[in-house]
Amino acid sequence: MTFDKPDAVEPLAGEHVIHAHHPTTRNVVNLARNWHLARSVLRRVRPDIVISTGAGVALPFFVEARRRSIPTIYVEVYDRIDSRTLTGRLCRPFTSRFCVQWDEQRDLYAGSELLGPVL
Template identity: 55%
Template sequence: MAFLHTGEVRLRAAAPPRPDVLLVTSQGGHLAQLLTLREWWGTRRRLWVAPPTPDVQDRLEREVVINSHFPTTRNARNALRNVVLAWRVLRRHRPRLVVSAGAGVTAPFFVVAWLLRIPTVFIEVYDRVDSATLTGRLVGPFTTRQVVQWESQLAAYPDATVVGPLL
């Protein structure tokens, strides 16, 4: 896997010239939900943004990954660092679409994508069935399309598309 980190490249693979999709994720369940979409993203030029945690490194071993700054929960410094990272990544790579299932690193990328007029898709997580996540509420104004996994999630996201459970 190539880990790209704010200009530094530890190389095994090169980033695609212009990715069709930039997949932005946190570790754990957020990543697991995006991995279930492999049939869709596997046929596209793609680039990932994710923290350099062991599960990310293991699960995205053959992917090109740009390291995000973490932790993001209650960490203003890393949130600001991810804003700068989002600006650099989106300006340099200009993906055709940004997709995320959360969490903290999503907001900077969706805001910058919105500023650059790059479409975004936010997938609300599987286990939040009766209210919106903080990430979902933060990125809502900057999201082109919202996707939910349960009919009950439409109460929080009335304009969303129900795709059914991903896990």
């Protein structure tokens, strides 16, 4: 699941990809469209786990995964070490594991796990 954008198309060439609706930043229409997509995909695919590194499309997938008892792992973005992201704050209640990439981020999210930089 990703956006149909140049930075994702080439690295995922040959993979089974489902495109989410973009933009997601404070776009209620695309939030609703992605929520419908999350319900449909998770019902049909039934993955073992849902992992996200953020973006507005994460929230509907995390909520729907939680409803289906599918574990979730959220990895906070690497470039925000002094404040919490909106997606991180919204997804936190629906995560099985909440991971951060910098020690400084652990202070922002109680109970988070330090992974180190993920490139």
